[in-house]
Ligand code: B3K
């Protein structure tokens with residue numbers, strides 16, 4: 026099992042030895058899960074008073090502190106109370122039990138305020154602090170965005186407001202009084218119910234908010250500003266009226282309706298699916314421009330990154346609409362999974378995030394196409410979470426240690442965590458899962474609990490033992506599942522022999538088997554599902570219907586099906602992607618895959634078969650092209666991927682096409698399979714669009730042994746798209762034509778309308794790779810005539826990859842049209858950032874000083890700087906120029922916002938996936954980052970751990 030986590034000293038010593046790291050100015054403290062201890066004090070009530078003023082804000086916090094240390098030994102003094110704080114929080118005064126303390130009576134450091142000599146029993150503490158929100162560029166704690174006050178407290182931002190026990194197992198009832206200038210800040214919002222409002226001296230006013238539900242401080246929020254509002258109502262299942270409001274800047278009022286609509290859907294869905302009703306009379310949403318993450322589930326005052334919550338047909342794409350629905354749902358669902366039942370400590374983050382991500386995935390599936398949603402979720406998991414799990418930052422869904430918790434809001438905790446929750450559902454069925462959820466709330470409402478408590482509720486509600494699921498929480502890395510099949514024609518039996526292995530990850534050399542539910546079917550010769558009759562060890566036979574679930578939890582096991590008939594069946598394994606593993610089916614032929622693609626009753630596996638076929642071909646192309654390149658270029662004496670290094674543009678393209686032609690090009694059978702998909706009238710357009718999408722570059726990279734050459738791999742992907750588009754041109758053009766709506770048709774965000782746009786735009790994207798002037802002209806025309814952002818950005822996205830005059834014309838037109846809409850300009854920045862068009866690094870560099878770019882705004886950094894890391898051609902340029910550019914950006918941003926900077930380091934963490942010359946270049950940049958003075962703990966953690974695995 027997991028080796029015990031290193032403590033802070035071990036980490037930094039090892040770092041210094043291996044990489045000669047300069048000691049970090051404040052040796053970052055690594056926190057370990059095994060060190061959890063309950064707090065010696067609890068806080069029952071928090072009474073906060075915010076006096077918001079332009080130069081400085083004063084916060085008065087009155088706490089009711091209760092002992093939690095149990096019986097004191099006779100004569101022993103109560104333990105000290107250590108409150109968390111932050112350097113930029115100025116302590117004005119502190120009083121205990123009504124008496125103001127003198128300077129020598131408490132201890133103050135950059136991070137803590139320690140109070141000793143405390144009374145026994147309950148006592149009051151009053152802390153007064155002074156803040157400068159206008160200077161808070163970290164965007165944690167209280168800060169200003171677009172002239173308004175706003176907060177972000179998860180994970181540890183509350184200590185940026187006042188000295189407090191900033192940990193989730195301290196749950197208190199909050200009262201918040203906010204006072205500010207009435208003209209500049211007419212809207213004053215807090216958690217819970219609005220109890221009182223009134224005028225104050227000097228043109229000021231105030232509001233008092235009372236939250237009746239105990240909560241950890243990370244769920245505290247406050248907003249004060251000039252905001253416009255839209256309102257709707259929801260009647261809960263028990264007949265209560267809830268007022269729903271969204272607050273936005275005046276100019277964004279036209280983009281606020283969809284959020285309220287999605288919120289209503291989410292509230293209804295949670296009642297219908299889980300019987301969970303909203304528990305207050307008011308629910309507020311606020312859109313904020315400067316926000317590190319997507320959104321935050323503060324009790325009854327959800328704060329969103331404006332890019333996630335504002336939408337209109339002219340400014341948001343179908344993808345934006347669907348994400349909005351998902352994220353509004355996610356934050357709302359947290360009210361029960363996260364707020365009413367919260368995490369005991371931050372190591373348990375997946376308790377709320379994995380579960381809530383699972384819930385938002387299910388919500389989106391029920392609102393739209395379940396099959397398409399599953400495919401999208403698996404694509405993301407494989408493209409990004411598998412990468413994380415295979416890299417130096419690999420961590421279990423319940424991490425063992427961290428330096429900065431904010432670095433652990435990862436795809437592993439969220440999305441792999443959601444897959445782990447899905448395992449319960451797969452094993453227990455929907456009804457059994459619901460029973461488990463009911464018991465979980467019955468037992469733990471109002472508590473701060475652990476992932477083990479969740480598992481126990483699931484097990485106890487169903488009377489089963491789920492202990493073996495525990496391994497998923499503690500083990501990092503993606504399990505490999507290997508299946509061998511054997512058909513016996515004489516006995517008409519079919520046996521699957523399964524083996525599993527989880528690769529070692531940093532700190533976890535040895536792995537245990539995990540419980541893998543394998544959902545499967547067996548296809549007969551006509552493509553229909555055979556009845557599944559599983560023979561048990563005792564000889565009894567169990568009827569599993571036509572789709573069954575095998576429980577595979579040892580290193581190796583066999584499963585035999587009887588009465589399978591006179592022909593060898595074709596297995597459809599891991600239907601619906603029933604576990605987050607890498608599946609290899611020994612002896613699976615292309616014929617099997619074509620057969621599954623044509624017939625599988627499981628839509629996920631139909632799609633998956635196409636992906637596997639494309640992946641195999643792409644890998645063949647890649648290796649052929651890499652081997653064909655002159656070895657003289659090779660920096661490591663013959664490493665094949667390195668051999669094509671440095672080739673660019675047309676040369677690279679020619680190399681790939683030649684190599685592909687040498688083995689006969691794209692097989693007819695693949696072309697025919699794609700043709701069948703595009704022209705099948707029974708298939709949903711969104712599904713077709715997914716089926717016509719090639720495996721992502723990230724996913725392909727995983728498959729290249731010894732490290733990939735991204736520009737070469739990208740060139741192969743492009744070559745395959747081009748080849749398919751060349752042969753299927755008539756079918757693709759027909760798909761474009763048949764799915765184009767007349768210009769007078771108003772935009773609708775609805776499954777059927779989105780499906781038409783998805784198919785049309787996917788077909789256009791494939792056609793665009795032909796670089797045929799007629800098609801390029803059509804793209805430009807479609808761009809100009811688009812009546813919604815989905816079509817507009819789809820056309821622009823194609824044009825941006827081309828290098829002709831159309832590219833510039835479209836980019837300029839788009840900028841001119843949206844100069845005054847910073848949210849839309851994020852798309853404009855993002856498209857240019859990720860483009861592979863020749864010479865694009867210079868363009869991206871120039872954009873960093875463009876008026877549309879603001880380095881202090883997280884969305885801008887994500888669009889342009891992180892967006893640049895998505896360009897295989899330029900971020901991974903063989904000369905290292907792309908890496909140097911991003912590392913410069915990391916250092917610059919780290920001086921402003923640590924969380925954002927840490928996210929910009931992530932692309933370097935996967936250095937091991939690339940060819941040796943690139944590995945060296947990336948590691949050199951990580952080293953350079955680490956040597957920079959005044960590095961934040963956030964960046965230090967990612968960069969040092971990334972290098973440590975070298
Ligand atoms: N819980 C927040 C994320 C908080 C981020 C802390 N750095 C959003 C969410 O998952 O709902």
Ligand code: ZN
Pocket residue numbers: 355359377378381382
């Ligand atoms: Zn969440």
